[in-house]
Amino acid sequence: MIEAISNILTAFGLSTSAGLNAYVPLLTVALLARFTDLIALSSPWDTLENPWIIGLLVVLLAIEVLADKIVGIDHINDAIQTFVRPAAGAVLFAASSHTISDVHPVLALACGLLLAGGVHAVKATVRPVVSATTAGLGNPIISTAEDVIAVTVSLTAIIVPALMIFIVLAVAWLVWRLLRRRAPSAL
Numbered sequence: 001m002i003e004a005i006s007n008i009l010t011a012f013g014l015s016t017s018a019g020l021n022a023y024v025p026l027l028t029v030a031l032l033a034r035f036t037d038l039i040a041l042s043s044p045w046d047t048l049e050n051p052w053i054i055g056l057l058v059v060l061l062a063i064e065v066l067a068d069k070i071v072g073i074d075h076i077n078d079a080i081q082t083f084v085r086p087a088a089g090a091v092l093f094a095a096s097s098h099t100i101s102d103v104h105p106v107l108a109l110a111c112g113l114l115l116a117g118g119v120h121a122v123k124a125t126v127r128p129v130v131s132a133t134t135a136g137l138g139n140p141i142i143s144t145a146e147d148v149i150a151v152t153v154s155l156t157a158i159i160v161p162a163l164m165i166f167i168v169l170a171v172a173w174l175v176w177r178l179l180r181r182r183a184p185s186a187l
Helices: 002-020 023-035 045-049 051-067 073-096 105-134 139-159 163-182
Strands: none
Touching (some): 002 163, 023 045, 023 139, 073 105, 105 139, 139 163
């Protein structure tokens, strides 16, 4: 039972991370599955451990990191990633929740798709606002923060999945505070 809950928390964390950067959690899972015992992938997800796939993920991650730092290109990249990030989230959720026999693979794919897609939608909506309000100077800073968050959430989801509960609560509280500050006060 504890392993099942741990796998679900890992699946949620990795899918959410994919909404920020599709290749960080995919590469994290691929490397940890190939070189450690922290994550074991069953077929067909074990394809991620293939050295060619790992190499491809490294190249795609490099392109994503660079493209996301350049004003204008980052918006084109977000448009392209509208399809990639949710798909990555779906794959990660399905691959991470493999030991839960009660979760149908289609449901697992749908959960990952919705999580990564939701995070991506927020990111793609906020980024043009950052570009406009900072004349593009804030984009590399925000992008770097997103990359750091994606790496942190990916590693936390695999190494200490129980911390995902606290991360989700902290983010929810932060969003609530930000929304509350922006809400017009009723007099």
